[in-house]
Amino acid sequence: MEGFKGMERKLIGVDLGGTTIKFAILTEDGEVQQKWSVETNILDEGSHIVPDIIDSINHHLDLYKMTKEQFIGIGMGTPGTVNRQNGTVVGAFNLNWKETQYVKDAIENGTGMKFAIDNDANVAGLGERWKGAGENGEDVSFVTLGTGIGGGLIAGGQLLHGKAGAAGEVGHVTVEPNGYLCTCGKRGCLEQYASATGVVHVARDMAEEFSGDSELKRQADDGQDITSKLVFDLAKKGDALALRVVDRVCYLLGLALGNVANTLNPESIVIGGGVSAAGEFLLDRVRNYFEEFAFSTVRSSTQLKLARLGNDAGVIGAASLARVFA
Amino acid sequence: MEGFKGMERKLIGVDLGGTTIKFAILTEDGEVQQKWSVETNILDEGSHIVPDIIDSINHHLDLYKMTKEQFIGIGMGTPGTVNRQNGTVVGAFNLNWKETQYVKDAIENGTGMKFAIDNDANVAGLGERWKGAGENGEDVSFVTLGTGIGGGLIAGGQLLHGKAGAAGEVGHVTVEPNGYLCTCGKRGCLEQYASATGVVHVARDMAEEFSGDSELKRQADDGQDITSKLVFDLAKKGDALALRVVDRVCYLLGLALGNVANTLNPESIVIGGGVSAAGEFLLDRVRNYFEEFAFSTVRSSTQLKLARLGNDAGVIGAASLARVFA
Numbered sequence: 001m002e003g004f005k006g007m008e009r010k011l012i013g014v015d016l017g018g019t020t021i022k023f024a025i026l027t028e029d030g031e032v033q034q035k036w037s038v039e040t041n042i043l044d045e046g047s048h049i050v051p052d053i054i055d056s057i058n059h060h061l062d063l064y065k066m067t068k069e070q071f072i073g074i075g076m077g078t079p080g081t082v083n084r085q086n087g088t089v090v091g092a093f094n095l096n097w098k099e100t101q102y103v104k105d106a107i108e109n110g111t112g113m114k115f116a117i118d119n120d121a122n123v124a125g126l127g128e129r130w131k132g133a134g135e136n137g138e139d140v141s142f143v144t145l146g147t148g149i150g151g152g153l154i155a156g157g158q159l160l161h162g163k164a165g166a167a168g169e170v171g172h173v174t175v176e177p178n179g180y181l182c183t184c185g186k187r188g189c190l191e192q193y194a195s196a197t198g199v200v201h202v203a204r205d206m207a208e209e210f211s212g213d214s215e216l217k218r219q220a221d222d223g224q225d226i227t228s229k230l231v232f233d234l235a236k237k238g239d240a241l242a243l244r245v246v247d248r249v250c251y252l253l254g255l256a257l258g259n260v261a262n263t264l265n266p267e268s269i270v271i272g273g274g275v276s277a278a279g280e281f282l283l284d285r286v287r288n289y290f291e292e293f294a295f296s297t298v299r300s301s302t303q304l305k306l307a308r309l310g311n312d313a314g315v316i317g318a319a320s321l322a323r324v325f326a
Numbered sequence: 327m328e329g330f331k332g333m334e335r336k337l338i339g340v341d342l343g344g345t346t347i348k349f350a351i352l353t354e355d356g357e358v359q360q361k362w363s364v365e366t367n368i369l370d371e372g373s374h375i376v377p378d379i380i381d382s383i384n385h386h387l388d389l390y391k392m393t394k395e396q397f398i399g400i401g402m403g404t405p406g407t408v409n410r411q412n413g414t415v416v417g418a419f420n421l422n423w424k425e426t427q428y429v430k431d432a433i434e435n436g437t438g439m440k441f442a443i444d445n446d447a448n449v450a451g452l453g454e455r456w457k458g459a460g461e462n463g464e465d466v467s468f469v470t471l472g473t474g475i476g477g478g479l480i481a482g483g484q485l486l487h488g489k490a491g492a493a494g495e496v497g498h499v500t501v502e503p504n505g506y507l508c509t510c511g512k513r514g515c516l517e518q519y520a521s522a523t524g525v526v527h528v529a530r531d532m533a534e535e536f537s538g539d540s541e542l543k544r545q546a547d548d549g550q551d552i553t554s555k556l557v558f559d560l561a562k563k564g565d566a567l568a569l570r571v572v573d574r575v576c577y578l579l580g581l582a583l584g585n586v587a588n589t590l591n592p593e594s595i596v597i598g599g600g601v602s603a604a605g606e607f608l609l610d611r612v613r614n615y616f617e618e619f620a621f622s623t624v625r626s627s628t629q630l631k632l633a634r635l636g637n638d639a640g641v642i643g644a645a646s647l648a649r650v651f652a
Contacts, residue, residue: 137489139488139489139493151589153589153590155481155482155486155488155493156481156482156484156485156486156487158482158484159482160481160482160590161482161591162465162481162590162591162592162593162624162627162628163463163465163591163592163593163627163628164591164623164624164626164627165591165623166588166591166621166623166624166627167465167481167589167590167591168589169588169589169591169621169623169624170588170589172588172621172624173585173588173589174581174584174585174588174619177581177618177619182621184621184622185621185622186618186619186620186621186622189621255500255503258500259499259500259585259589260589262492262495262496262498262499262500263479263493263494263495263496263499263585263586263589263590264479264486264488264493264589265487265488265489265490265491265492265493265495266488266489267488267489292503292512293500293503293512294512295492295495295498295508295510295511295512295515296510296511296512297490297491297492297495298488298490298492298495298498300490301488301489301490301492302488302489
C-alpha cells in the first residue's frame with residue numbers, strides 16, 4: 001500500500017470487440033490514466049478471450065507495480081446478450097461465442113477484483129453520458145451508427161434494460177414499413193438505412209434510378225467499392241446523387257430519433273459511431289428532420305449532439321460500471 | 327387514535343379531471359376502501375378547484391371521524407404541465423388554469439397532509455402498473471386512448487419524466503409523415519389516428535372514398551354523428567368500411583407501440599382509455615401489427631394487454647405517489 005495512493009482507488013474498463021480488446025485505468029472521477037489493447041483471438045470458439053483479458057490485466061498491474069487493492073473493480077462492455085446478474089454472455093457471434101460464457105466468475109477468480117458487465121452499446125452510452133457529450137445528464141440517449149446501429153438509453157439517471165435486455169435497440173425501430181429486410185428478420189429497421197452498410201445500400205438503390213451527373217453514380221455503375229464515407233465526402237462536394245442519399249438517410253434518422261425523443265424526452269441524443277464522422281454536415285441535416293418529427297416541448301428541450309469520446313467511450317463507460325463497488 | 331388502525335396508515339388519491347374530481351382512500355397496499363367524487367367547477371379561471379379539493383377531503387374525514395394522522399399523504403393526477411418539485415401546474419386548459427397554480431402548498435396547508443402530484447396519464451400508468459394489468463412489473467408502458475392519447479412509461483421501476491416532463495408522449499409519436507395536422511402543430515401524430523377523435527377522422531376520410539355497401543358510410547354520408555364506439559361496433563358486425571377503418575387505426579397503433587417496445591422493451595404495454603373498450607377485438611388487431619414491427623427479442627418478451635382498472639386507475643396511481651412519504 002502506498003499511503004495516499006491507496007486511498008484513491010481506481011477503475012479498470014474493458015471494451016471487448018471482435019478485433020481488439022481495449023483496456024483503460026481510470027480515476028474514480030473518470031479521468032483516463034493509462035490505456036492499452038490486445039488483439040482479440042476468436043479461435044477455438046473464442047475460448048482464449050477471457051484468459052487473455054485476465055492475463056493482460058494481471059501483466060499490466062505487475063508491470064506498473066500495482067496491486068488489486070488499488071482498484072474498485074473492473075467493468076466490461078461486450079457484444080452478445082448479457083446476463084448482468086450472473087455475468088454471463090451468449091450469442092456474441094463476432095467473438096465465436098455460441099455457448100454461454102461465464103465471464104464474471106472467470107475474471108473475478110483470475111484477477112481477484114470485482115467485475116461488472118453490460119452490452120457494448122449500453123456501455124458506450126454510459127461513457128458518452130458520463131464524460132462525453134451527455135455532460136453527465138440524468139436523461140441521455142446514445143445511438144451509435146457503425147456497421148450496425150446500437151443504442152444506450154439513460155433515463156432518470158439509470159441505464160434502461162427492459163424485460164429481456166433489449167431496451168435501446170434503436171437500430172430496430174421500424175422507419176419504413178415494408179422496407180429493406182433486416183438481419184433481425186423484420187423489415188424497415190433503421191439499421192438498414194443509417195448504419196454504414198445501410199448508407200451503401202441506399203446509395204446503390206438510388207444510383208440505379210438516378211439519371212443526372214454524379215461521381216457517386218459513376219463509381220457505383222462501375223462496380224467500385226462504395227463506402228458510407230465516400231457518400232458523405234461526395235455529398236459535401238455537392239454531388240447530386242450523394243446529396244439525395246444523405247437526405248434520405250437523415251430523413252429516416254430524424255424520424256427515428258424524433259420518436260425516441262417523443263417517447264423519452266432526453267436532454268440530449270448523442271450520435272456516435274463511424275457514420276457520425278461526417279460531423280456537423282450530418283447533424284444539421286438530421287436535426288432539420290428531427291425538428292419536423294419531434295413535438296414542441298421535446299423540440300425545445302431535447303438536443304442532438306455528436307459524440308465526443310470516439311473509441312474511448314467503451315472503456316470509459318465500462319469502467320463506470322465498476323463504480324457500484326466503491 | 328384507534329390502536330391498530332392507527333398503525334396502518336392510509337393513502338388518499340385524487341384524480342382531477344375536466345368534469346369530475348375523483349377521490350379514494352386506499353390502504354398502503356393499494357386496496358381501495360372508499361371512493362367519492364365531486365363535480366369540477368372550472369368557473370373563475372378554475373380558482374375554485376383547489377379549495378373544493380381541500381374542502382371535500384376535510385369534509386370526508388370529518389364525516390367518517392378520521393384524522394390526518396391516519397394518512398401517509400395525498401397524491402394527485404392532473405392535466406397540464408406539472409412541476410413535481412414545486413407542486414405547481416400550468417397550462418391545464420380544460421380546467422381554465424392558464425396561470426401557474428400553487429397546488430401543493432395550498433393542499434398541504436389546507437389539509438395538514440403531505441402532497442405529491444404528477445401528470446394524469448403518468449398517474450394512470452402508475453395505477454395500472456401497481457394494481458392493474460401491469461402486475462407491478464419493473465418495466466410497464468401505459469397508453470390511454472381517450473379524446474387524446476396519453477402515456478405513462480415505467481422503466482427500471484421508475485416513472486420516466488425526461489428533461490421537460492414530456493417523456494411518455496406516445497400520442498405525439500409520428501406515425502404518418504405529412505399526415506393529419508395535430509393540435510400540437512406537427513403532422514402525423516398517433517393521436518390524430520388512434521384517439522376517439524382520431525378514429526372518427528379516419529372514418530370520415532375513408533367514407534368519402536369508399537364505394538361499397540356499408541352502414542358506417544350511410545351514416546357518415548347522412549351527416550350523422552359518428553363515434554369511435556360506433557366504428558368498432560359496426561366493425562364487429564362485419565361492416566366493410568368500419569373494418570377498413572379499424573385496420574388502419576390498428577396498423578398505426580401497432581407501428582407506434584412496436585417502436586415504443588423496440589426502444590424500451592417493457593414486459594407489458596397496457597392499453598386503456600375509451601377506445602380500449604373495444605376489447606380483444608382491438609387488441610388482437612393491434613397485436614398482429616405490433617408483431618410485424620417489433621423485433622424478435624421484443625416480440626417474445628413484451629406483451630400487449632388491456633387495462634383492467636378502468637376509471638380507478640387515476641385515483642390508485644395518484645395514491646401511489648404518496649407512498650414516498652411512508
